[in-house]
Amino acid sequence: MFSITPTIEVKKPEKQYTGLSRRARIVRKLSLVVPLTVMVLMVIMAIFADLSWIGLPDVGLSPKAPNDGVARDKLLPPAFMEGGKSEYLLGTDRLGRDVLSRIIHGARVSLSVSLLVIAITAAIGTALGVIAGYMGGNTDGFIMRVVDVALSFPGLVLAMLLAVSIGPGYWTVVFALSILGWAGYARLVRGEALRLRDSDFVAQARVNGASSMRIMMKHIFPNVLNSLIVIMTLSVGMMILAESALSFLGIGITAPQASWGSMVSDGRTDLDRAWWISAFPGICIGLVVLSGNFLGDWIRDKLDPRLRQQ
Amino acid sequence: MTEEVLRVEDLHTSFFSRKGVVKAVDGVSFSVHKGETFGIVGESGCGKTVTGLSILRLLPEPAGKITGGKIILEGTDLLQLSKKAMRAYRGSRISMILQDPMTSLNPVFTVGDQISESVRLHQGLPDNMVEPEVISALRLLKIPSPEMILHDYPFQLSGGMRQRVVGAIAMSCRPRLLIADEPTTALDATIQAQYIALFKDVQRQTDVSIIFITHDFGVVANMCNRVGVMYAGKIVETAATRDIFKNPKHPYTIALIRSVPRLDEKDERLYSIKGQPPSLMNLPPGCRFYPRCPLGEEICQREEPKEVEVAGGHFVSCWKVK
Numbered sequence: 001m002f003s004i005t006p007t008i009e010v011k012k013p014e015k016q017y018t019g020l021s022r023r024a025r026i027v028r029k030l031s032l033v034v035p036l037t038v039m040v041l042m043v044i045m046a047i048f049a050d051l052s053w054i055g056l057p058d059v060g061l062s063p064k065a066p067n068d069g070v071a072r073d074k075l076l077p078p079a080f081m082e083g084g085k086s087e088y089l090l091g092t093d094r095l096g097r098d099v100l101s102r103i104i105h106g107a108r109v110s111l112s113v114s115l116l117v118i119a120i121t122a123a124i125g126t127a128l129g130v131i132a133g134y135m136g137g138n139t140d141g142f143i144m145r146v147v148d149v150a151l152s153f154p155g156l157v158l159a160m161l162l163a164v165s166i167g168p169g170y171w172t173v174v175f176a177l178s179i180l181g182w183a184g185y186a187r188l189v190r191g192e193a194l195r196l197r198d199s200d201f202v203a204q205a206r207v208n209g210a211s212s213m214r215i216m217m218k219h220i221f222p223n224v225l226n227s228l229i230v231i232m233t234l235s236v237g238m239m240i241l242a243e244s245a246l247s248f249l250g251i252g253i254t255a256p257q258a259s260w261g262s263m264v265s266d267g268r269t270d271l272d273r274a275w276w277i278s279a280f281p282g283i284c285i286g287l288v289v290l291s292g293n294f295l296g297d298w299i300r301d302k303l304d305p306r307l308r309q310q
Numbered sequence: 311m312t313e314e315v316l317r318v319e320d321l322h323t324s325f326f327s328r329k330g331v332v333k334a335v336d337g338v339s340f341s342v343h344k345g346e347t348f349g350i351v352g353e354s355g356c357g358k359t360v361t362g363l364s365i366l367r368l369l370p371e372p373a374g375k376i377t378g379g380k381i382i383l384e385g386t387d388l389l390q391l392s393k394k395a396m397r398a399y400r401g402s403r404i405s406m407i408l409q410d411p412m413t414s415l416n417p418v419f420t421v422g423d424q425i426s427e428s429v430r431l432h433q434g435l436p437d438n439m440v441e442p443e444v445i446s447a448l449r450l451l452k453i454p455s456p457e458m459i460l461h462d463y464p465f466q467l468s469g470g471m472r473q474r475v476v477g478a479i480a481m482s483c484r485p486r487l488l489i490a491d492e493p494t495t496a497l498d499a500t501i502q503a504q505y506i507a508l509f510k511d512v513q514r515q516t517d518v519s520i521i522f523i524t525h526d527f528g529v530v531a532n533m534c535n536r537v538g539v540m541y542a543g544k545i546v547e548t549a550a551t552r553d554i555f556k557n558p559k560h561p562y563t564i565a566l567i568r569s570v571p572r573l574d575e576k577d578e579r580l581y582s583i584k585g586q587p588p589s590l591m592n593l594p595p596g597c598r599f600y601p602r603c604p605l606g607e608e609i610c611q612r613e614e615p616k617e618v619e620v621a622g623g624h625f626v627s628c629w630k631v632k
Contacts, residue, residue: 203368204414208401
């Protein structure tokens with residue numbers, strides 16, 4: 001009845017017509033290449049700021065030691081401005097420290113804190129969200145009440161409490177941001193899981209004899225991934241800002257050490273005469289956040305089989 | 311008669327809600343033989359789907375519960391199995407095609423992945439053996455060039471093709487029993503006819519027994535060997551398909567058949583059954599069809615009719631049938 005087997009070989013056209021104009025294609029390409037380049041550069045900056053991790057603290061990208069100020073060189077403008085010195089490309093702060101060197105070293109703190117926190121919170125939040133949404137009932141009720149508590153808790157107060165009890169520092173920041181941050185993911189993922197639980201393909205999987213564990217891993221999780229990635233990339237910026245807020249309050253990264261957030265807040269008092277202290281790290285934050293969002297969109301498109309075709 | 315594959319005895323399934331107990335299936339018994347198609351017909355909400363889900367023990371928890379009866383598949387009472395043992399039955403010995411097969415495929419996996427899920431779960435084959443199994447399942451459902459379809463995502467396929475893929479998943483482990491819950495409702499008439507022909511062919515090749523749940527008597531006539539007519543949680547009449555059409559006994563069956571539009575009748579108003587089926591939460595004491603029955607008598611209101619065999623294999627529950 002329907003035993004016709006097509007034997008026609010379709011030749012692949014040499015140049016695939018994508019339905020986009022030349023210009024649109026270039027824009028599309030740029031929207032991947034530019035953010036990817038920015039991200040890669042930032043990460044390289046963070047890793048090779050110095051080579052202290054192989055025992056060579058004096059070798060690296062950073063032109064100067066980030067925490068050593070030269071008193072007579074304080075508040076110098078960037079090299080391209082009148083009065084700037086060529087050795088301080090992006091100027092100096094009020095202690096005579098090189099802004100560029102501090103940005104390069106600060107990348108390490110800012111990027112690693114935000115990536116680490118996102119990884120931790122997304123993992124915990126997703127796991128709990130999928131379980132809550134899929135299991136429903138009391139499990140769901142319990143997990144969601146914990147989420148409500150976490151979301152209603154003032155984060156800064158908790159962070160201060162932590163700083164007082166375990167002392168300020170890098171890991172305090174990571175811990176303080178993670179301990180409440182998972183709740184947002186849990187809530188988002190739970191909503192999606194709840195919708196997917198009643199979808200026909202989950203019912204079909206159950207009919208096929210798949211266990212709950214398998215359904216959660218194979219059918220719910222991959223379908224949640226899209227929204228998850230969008231939220232994850234959006235929170236890169238939020239985490240950098242949160243880290244800077246904590247550092248500003250003295251809970252996070254301690255004084256001489258630089259992070260982008262703390263540099264922005266340090267430069268605040270001199271904004272009228274030395275805008276460069278805040279502006280350059282601020283631009284870096286902006287660039288990372290933007291590139292993160294672009295890359296997130298791109299990854300999401302790649303993961304969606306419907307959009308993967310082109 | 312051939313060997314019996316499934317026997318359902320006095321099955322009771324209820325849903326417990328705050329408002330009360332809904333007796334969705336209330337004492338249903340039937341059996342399905344090897345290579346046979348048993349149709350369950352009835353209007354919406356009469357318990358057809360719940361009967362199907364009860365056999366698989368996949369009622370929505372915690373509200374739905376099987377409160378009594380036996381479901382015997384080749385000598386094993388499914389209601390006595392552990393959850394784990396039951397899971398091993400699903401997809402391998404019993405499978406089901408759901409009401410809307412169009413959405414039964416996971417959008418993010420290829421067709422091949424989804425068929426192999428079931429194959430991997432139940433057959434424990436080495437990896438290189440899975441693909442040939444999957445392709446043979448696709449071939450069984452007459453899917454053209456299965457090697458290519460394997461790598462397609464569900465959205466790339468047409469409706470009729472997706473339907474067949476769902477069928478291929480259901481048949482991938484060569485189950486003994488297939489429960490098809492209105493699989494043709496979402497299709498248009500031509501595809502529907504093709505699909506039924508296809509299923510008959512699959513059945514001939516694999517000797518699978520099918521429970522075909524539908525509300526469409528036309529489909530019943532084409533597909534089923536025997537039919538059970540369900541009304542308000544009970545099977546009111548069971549007979550071979552021929553007998554149901556030639557010689558319906560229960561007033562409900564007669565009314566249902568009369569309400570199917572026919573080509574050979576002149577412009578008459580289509581017959582419809584007056585009233586509504588009773589609320590399953592609050593059933594009348596006597597015959598459930600009494601409030602809508604044209605033949606109703608005093609005894610019908612008082613007592614539930616017993617099932618009587620009017621001819622070989624033809625069972626009816628009605629006081630008016632002797």
